[in-house]
Amino acid sequence: MRLVLPPYATAPDGGAMRQHAKQALFHASTAAQRMFQGGLGSGKSHAGSRELMATVLENAQAMRATGRPSREGLLYLVGAPTYDMVEVGPWWHVCQWLDEFEIGNGWKLDARRWLSHPRRIRLETGDVIKFLSLSHPDKWAAATAAGCWMDESELCEDPMGAFRMLQGRLRDRRAARRPMIVTSSPRGNRGVVRHFRERIAAGDPDYALVEASSRDNPGTAADYVERMARTMSAREAEQQIEGRIVPDE
Numbered sequence: 555m556r557l558v559l560p561p562y563a564t565a566p567d568g569g570a571m572r573q574h575a576k577q578a579l580f581h582a583s584t585a586a587q588r589m590f591q592g593g594l595g596s597g598k599s600h601a602g603s604r605e606l607m608a609t610v611l612e613n614a615q616a617m618r619a620t621g622r623p624s625r626e627g628l629l630y631l632v633g634a635p636t637y638d639m640v641e642v643g644p645w646w647h648v649c650q651w652l653d654e655f656e657i658g659n660g661w662k663l664d665a666r667r668w669l670s671h672p673r674r675i676r677l678e679t680g681d682v683i684k685f686l687s688l689s690h691p692d693k694w695a696a697a698t699a700a701g702c703w704m705d706e707s708e709l710c711e712d713p714m715g716a717f718r719m720l721q722g723r724l725r726d727r728r729a730a731r732r733p734m735i736v737t738s739s740p741r742g743n744r745g746v747v748r749h750f751r752e753r754i755a756a757g758d759p760d761y762a763l764v765e766a767s768s769r770d771n772p773g774t775a776a777d778y779v780e781r782m783a784r785t786m787s788a789r790e791a792e793q794q795i796e797g798r799i800v801p802d803e
Contacts, residue, residue, distance in 0.1 A: 557611070560654035562604060563597075563773050571773055576766035577601045581608075585762035587721070589707075589736040589750045593768035593797035595778055602703050602737040603647035606630065606683075609701045609731050614679040616730035627680025628700035628729055631720060633688040635709045637671050640685045644705050645673055648683065688716040695719055700729035704746070707738040713745035740799045747799060768795045 561570035562577075573581065580590045580601050588605075592598035613628055632648070634640040649667070652675070656662045666676045673685040686694055688710050702720040710716045717736070724732040740747045753761040768779050783791050793800045 558655075558658035560651055560658060563600065565773065573597075573601070573604075574766075574770050574772060576764055576770050577604075580762075580764040581605060583762040583764070586732070586760045587734040587736070587750070587753075588762040588764075589738070589746065590764050590766065591738060591740055591747055591750075591797055592764075592766035592770075593739060593793075593795045594782060595768045595771055595774045596766040596797055597771040597773065598737040598739075598766065599643050599647055599705050602705055602735050603644060603651060605733070605735050606632065606701065606703045607648065607651050609733055610677070610679075610681055610683070612731055613700055613729045614677075614681060617728060627677070627682060628726055629697060630681065630683045630701045630703075631686060631694065631697060631699045631723055632683060632703045632705070633686040633691075633694075633716060633720060634705045635688055635711070637687045639706055639709070640671075640673065640687060644703065645685050648675065688719075691716040691719040694723070697723045698726050699723040699732075700726040701731065701733050701735070703735040703737070705737050707736050707746040708741040708744075709738070710745075714749060717746045717749070739797060740793055742793075743799050743801065751799075765797055767797055 562573045563571040565571050574597065577597055580588065590598040590601050610630060632644045634643055652664045663677055664675050665678050668674045675683045702724060704717060704720055707713050707717060721734050724734060736746055750761055750763045754763055779795060783795060786794060789800055792798050
């Protein structure tokens with residue numbers, strides 16, 4: 555079946571936009587664990603949602619090609635620090651993608667959306683995307699997943715505890731790809747950002763990290779970065795706009 559995929563992004567005038575250079579670098583990585591570390595408005599959560607949905611389609615296609623029964627679909631876990639952050643971040647991005655998919659193809663890929671927490675979406679492929687709060691990550695330790703996306707990882711109470719929980723769920727061997735996707739702004743030299751840096755420094759090929767500034771995203775309003783910068787100290791701007799780790803005080 556030939557599918558019409560949604561545009562990567564939509565410009566204010568309604569035109570289609572391509573991924574910017576840092577997003578393209580993130581999507582091109584073949585590492586099993588990949589992180590997009592970016593400033594506010596750099597397009598990191600947008601990139602996470604696009605990578606998740608690409609994984610869903612690739613795995614569904616691979617299962618169909620092998621003739622495996624798909625009544626029991628694959629499970630994908632999407633986590634953020636709180637349910638409020640889930641709703642305004644990952645849930646919004648994934649639903650936007652699904653709505654644009656329906657417009658382009660004339661039919662829905664999603665069969666049902668549950669709004670009570672934990673929110674979830676069942677797709678026509680039988681796959682389920684479940685949206686979790688990571689305030690108590692051990693609640694989800696029994697799940698078997700084909701892919702995970704952790705958004706705003708550094709705002710979690712226990713970033714590495716939540717990361718390890720999600721990472722440990724990636725054990726569904728039916729999936730052709732089982733990625734661990736992480737997107738966040740840094741909050742000092744700690745947490746998941748530090749873990750990725752340490753693994754990459756050790757030469758671990760399963761880890762990849764892309765850094766982006768708020769200025770890298772052409773889709774943001776022209777005065778967005780400057781308005782933010784006027785409310786921040788130089789140290790805050792380095793972290794929240796440039797997306798760089800600053801030394802702990």
